[in-house]
Amino acid sequence: xxxxxxxxxxxxxxxxxxxxxxxxxxxxxxxxxxxxxxxxxxxxxxxxxxxxxxxxxxxxxxxxxxxxxxxxxxxxxxxxxxxxxxxxxxxxxxxxxxxxxxxxxxxxxxxxxxxxxxxxxxxxxxxxxxxxxxxxxxxxxxxxxxxxxxxxxxxxxxxxxxxxxxxxxxxxxxxxxxxxxxxxxxxxxxxxxxxxxxxxxxxxxxxxxxxxxxxxxxxxxxxxxxxxxxxxxxxxxxxxxxxxxxxxxxxxxxxxxxxxxxxxxxxxxxxxxxxxxxxxxxxxxxxxxxxxxxxxxxxxxxxxxxxxxxxxxxxxxxxxxxxxxxxxxxxxxxxxxxxxxxxxxxxxxxxxxxxxxxxxxxxxxxxxxxxxxxxxxxxxxxxxxxxxxxxxxxxxxxxxxxxxxxxxxxxxxxxxxxxxxxxxxxxxxxxxxxxxxxxxxxxxxxxxxxxx
Amino acid sequence: xxxxxxxxxxxxxxxxxxxxxxxxxxxxxxxxxxxxxxxxxxxxxxxxxxxxxxxxxxxxxxxxxxxxxxxxxxxxxxxxxxxxxxxxxxxxxxxxxxxxxxxxxxxxxxxxxxxxxxxxxxxxxxxxxxxxxxxxxxxxxxxxxxxx
Numbered sequence: 001x002x003x004x005x006x007x008x009x010x011x012x013x014x015x016x017x018x019x020x021x022x023x024x025x026x027x028x029x030x031x032x033x034x035x036x037x038x039x040x041x042x043x044x045x046x047x048x049x050x051x052x053x054x055x056x057x058x059x060x061x062x063x064x065x066x067x068x069x070x071x072x073x074x075x076x077x078x079x080x081x082x083x084x085x086x087x088x089x090x091x092x093x094x095x096x097x098x099x100x101x102x103x104x105x106x107x108x109x110x111x112x113x114x115x116x117x118x119x120x121x122x123x124x125x126x127x128x129x130x131x132x133x134x135x136x137x138x139x140x141x142x143x144x145x146x147x148x149x150x151x152x153x154x155x156x157x158x159x160x161x162x163x164x165x166x167x168x169x170x171x172x173x174x175x176x177x178x179x180x181x182x183x184x185x186x187x188x189x190x191x192x193x194x195x196x197x198x199x200x201x202x203x204x205x206x207x208x209x210x211x212x213x214x215x216x217x218x219x220x221x222x223x224x225x226x227x228x229x230x231x232x233x234x235x236x237x238x239x240x241x242x243x244x245x246x247x248x249x250x251x252x253x254x255x256x257x258x259x260x261x262x263x264x265x266x267x268x269x270x271x272x273x274x275x276x277x278x279x280x281x282x283x284x285x286x287x288x289x290x291x292x293x294x295x296x297x298x299x300x301x302x303x304x305x306x307x308x309x310x311x312x313x314x315x316x317x318x319x320x321x322x323x324x325x326x327x328x329x330x331x332x333x334x335x336x337x338x339x340x341x342x343x344x345x346x347x348x349x350x351x352x353x354x355x356x357x358x359x360x361x362x363x364x365x366x367x368x369x370x371x372x373x374x375x376x377x378x379x380x381x382x383x384x385x386x387x388x389x390x391x392x393x394x395x396x397x398x399x400x401x402x403x404x405x406x407x408x409x410x411x412x413x414x415x416x417x418x419x420x421x422x423x424x425x426x427x428x429x430x431x432x433x434x435x436x437x438x439x440x441x442x443x444x445x446x447x448x449x450x451x452x
Numbered sequence: 453x454x455x456x457x458x459x460x461x462x463x464x465x466x467x468x469x470x471x472x473x474x475x476x477x478x479x480x481x482x483x484x485x486x487x488x489x490x491x492x493x494x495x496x497x498x499x500x501x502x503x504x505x506x507x508x509x510x511x512x513x514x515x516x517x518x519x520x521x522x523x524x525x526x527x528x529x530x531x532x533x534x535x536x537x538x539x540x541x542x543x544x545x546x547x548x549x550x551x552x553x554x555x556x557x558x559x560x561x562x563x564x565x566x567x568x569x570x571x572x573x574x575x576x577x578x579x580x581x582x583x584x585x586x587x588x589x590x591x592x593x594x595x596x597x598x599x600x
Contacts, residue, residue, distance in 0.1 A: 017537055020549070024557035031593040035565060035586045037574050057595060077591035084592050 019046035027088060028056050045092045050120075051101035052085050059106070073106055082112055089116065099127040105158075110134040114141065123147050126173075129155040137161045137183060145170060145196065156182050162189055170196025180206040180229075184214055191217040201225065207251075210234045230254070231273075247295070253287045259294035268295045271304035285313035296320040302329035305358035312336040322347045331356040334400075337374040350382035353408075357394035357401070357423070373400070375407050383411040393421045397433040406440050415444040421452040455496065456544030481542070488532065488539040495524065495548050525555055530571060533559075564598040 013021075022030040022044055030044040061071040062078075074080050081104060100120040102113070113132055120128065121143050128151065132138060137159045145168035148154075154171070155178035156162070163185035174197045184190050194200070199222050206229040207216070213234045218226065223241040230237075230251035238258040239247075247262070248269040272288055288310045295301060301322070303311075308330060311317065317338060325347040330340060332355070344350065390408060395401060409415070420437075422430065434451060458481075481489065498520055506512040528536070533556050540549040560568045569575065576583060587594065 013534055013537065017541055017553070021537075021553045021556045024554045025561060028593050029561055031590055032565070032597055033560075033568065034590060034593075035578075035583055036569055036572070036576075038577050040574075041586070057592065075592050076595050079592045087589075 015043060015046060018043050019048075023047045023049050026053065026056060027051050028053075031088070042091075045095065048095065048097055048124075049099040049101075050088065050092070050097055051099070052081075052088070052116075053101065053103040054081050054106060055103060057081075057084075070107060081106075082109065085112070085116065089119065094119075096122045096124040098124060100125065101127070101129040103129075103131045105131070105133040108132050108134040110136050110138045113138055117141060118143065121147055123149050126150055127153040129153075129157075130160065131155075131157040132160065133158045139163065142168075149173060152176065154178070156180070158182070161185060162193060164189060164192045164196065168196055170198070172198060175199060175201045177202070178204040180204065181208045187212060187214045189214075191215055194218065194220065198222070203227070205229070207232055207235060233275075249291070253284070253291060255287065257287070257291060259291065262294050263297050265295060265298050267300040267302075268298045269302040269304075270295075270307050272307045272310060274306045281310065281313045282315060285310045289314050289317070289319075293320050296322055297324055298322070299324050300327040300329075301325055303331060305331040305333045305356070308332045308336060308339060309334075311339050317342060319343055319346050323349065325349060326351045327354075328352070329354045329356065331358045333358060337372060340404075341373060341375045341380070344380040344382060345378070348381040349386055351386055352389045352391070353387060354391040354393065355404070357392075357396060373404055373407060375411075379411045383408065384413050386414065387412050388414055388416045390415060390418045391421070392419070395420045395422045396425065397422070397429050402433070402436060405437065409440050409442045409444075409447070411443060412447070413443045415442075415447045418447060418449045419452065420450070455492075456546075458543065484539045484542055485535060488535040491524075491528070491532075491536060492539055492543065492545060492548055495551075496545065499547065521551060528555075530559065562597050567598065 018040075022033065027044075027047075027050050030047055034041050034044055057075040059073045059075055062074050063071070072080060075084070097120050100117075102116065104113070113130070113134060117128075117130065118141050121141060125148055128144075128148075130138075139161050140156070140163070142163075142165050145164050147169075148171055149169070150173050151171050152173050153176040154174060155176075157178065157180040160182045161184075162179070162182050177197060177200055179190070179193075194203075194217070197220070200220050201222055202225045203218065203220070203223060204227040205216065207214070208231050210232050213236060215236045215238075217236075217238045219238070219240040221242060223244055225246040226239065226241065226244060227248045228237075228250065230249075230253075233252050233254050235254055236256045237254065238260075239262070240258075240260045242261045243264060244262055245264060245266045247265055247267075248271075250269075250271040251273050252275055253272050270288075270291065275284075288307055292303075292311075309332070319342060322343075326349055328343070328347060328350055330343070330353070332340070344353075387408075390405075390412070392401070392405065405418070409418070430451065437449060499517060502516045502520065503513055506516065533552055536552045537549065537556070540552060560571060563571075578586075
């Protein structure tokens with residue numbers, strides 16, 4: 001008897017290719033394929049990746065109490081996260097993993113995490129991401145530092161203690177490293193960690209409250225990108241990265257910050273945090289200035305609004321020449337008479353200037369309109385020969401904004417476009433402002449003004 | 453060269469020092485049908501072209517490639533995807549293999565079991581009650597999945 005001729009399209013795909021398809025699904029989604037047919041019952045166990053993400057489920061608190069303090073959290077079908085993950089591990093047998101991703105914050109139990117992570121650490125592991133918040137800090141197994149020859153991407157986020165053993169084989173293949181909010185066993189742990197990452201290209205470091213001062217010595221000849229988020233003052237930072245192309249700094253700038261050898265830097269972003277406890281803003285302004293001096297060779301620079309405010313407290317503000325600067329994002333809160341004009345003087349090749357009116361803190365709003373921009377009679381070279389685009393975000397139509405735009409329009413000989421994106425509060429005033437803008441004398445006859 | 457299996461063939465030829473006066477070489481590909489092969493060749497050419505056009509700009513390359521891939525998916529029938537995956541695998545063409553596998557994964561992601569069975573032309577061959585048991589055991593994996 002001839003059965004129906006409907007071809008089983010998938011049966012001619014070997015197991016390896018089916019598991020390759022399933023590797024593009026999350027583990028939860030892949031497990032669901034186990035009931036497609038008897039062949040499929042175990043195909044998902046061949047996928048060399050595991051991603052266990054508590055956010056993939058909808059949780060409810062059951063009435064049952066897990067321990068005396070917290071209620072048991074279960075998904076709609078009544079399983080806890082631990083039950084789900086334990087089941088998955090049990091069925092996978094010992095197939096070594098290439099990628100292991102764990103996102104577990106609620107009721108995170110370090111004993112389970114240790115079991116799973118220890119099993120995942122093999123010489124085949126390529127990517128490891130832990131985003132956990134156990135009630136007791138989780139000690140990274142020391143095997144991580146000795147068996148991960150093929151690890152390319154490592155991301156540790158949360159209540160994790162990093163303690164590299166004195167002699168470790170390290171991470172000869174590691175290119176990407178995220179250390180977010182982790183704790184260090186002692187003040188040299190971080191530096192020791194980095195010495196076992198000989199080919200690291202991307203480092204993302206977030207430092208939260210520290211108990212004692214830690215040394216963050218980043219001497220990496222291969223590093224191309226560095227993101228720093230320092231939410232505490234207790235640190236010592238040294239950066240020596242001759243191959244660095246992108247640098248981002250967000251947070252509190254401590255006294256001892258050493259930047260060396262950043263001549264290949266292409267783009268830098270500096271968002272210094274406002275600190276209410278900083279008594280001497282002149283000193284802080286100097287720190288910001290020192291940081292910026294090291295960025296003299298960049299092509300693209302973005303300064304946040306607190307950063308630019310601190311700059312106005314620098315006595316004898318004397319920025320370096322930014323010979324290569326072509327794209328400049330200047331966020332500001334209120335008019336800082338000398339900072340922007342002087343920076344423009346020092347950026348002869350500037351092509352695109354983006355101004356962004358943002359929130360600030362140091363000056364009260366009443367001073368906004370009283371200060372006038374201090375453009376000297378010497379027209380900055382960039383305005384007379386290079387600047388082709390000007391963008392203004394958060395535009396409110398205030399007097400000092402119109403003044404600034406007026407100044408620039410008068411001097412910008414080759415300006416092609418000016419785009420204004422307004423603050424939502426300005427809607428009704430748009431027409432008045434537009435009329436005023438159109439009346440401004442423009443040095444560049446081809447300049448087009450657009451209003452968003 | 454993207455088609456690693458073909459490259460291997462050329463390498464082997466050179467090693468054997470076969471002199472060939474002809475400018476075209478016939479390479480036997482017994483496991484690939486002509487239709488999927490044609491699609492893969494176009495994919496490969498397009499990929500190389502986009503890469504060449506946006507030499508330094510990696511982001512542009514990715515964006516253009518994505519646009520092309522979206523268009524391509526609209527024209528390819530689901531049943532052809534299996535053939536394309538087999539062909540790309542045989543030719544050792546990693547980018548295309550990943551792309552088509554990802555396309556299949558997206559097509560079945562969080563879809564009902566009946567939908568996926570239909571998509572692959574599968575039929576349940578479980579014993580009585582076995583499927584029910586599995587559904588209970590893995591109930592958590594079916595949360596958020598379309599209803600049958």
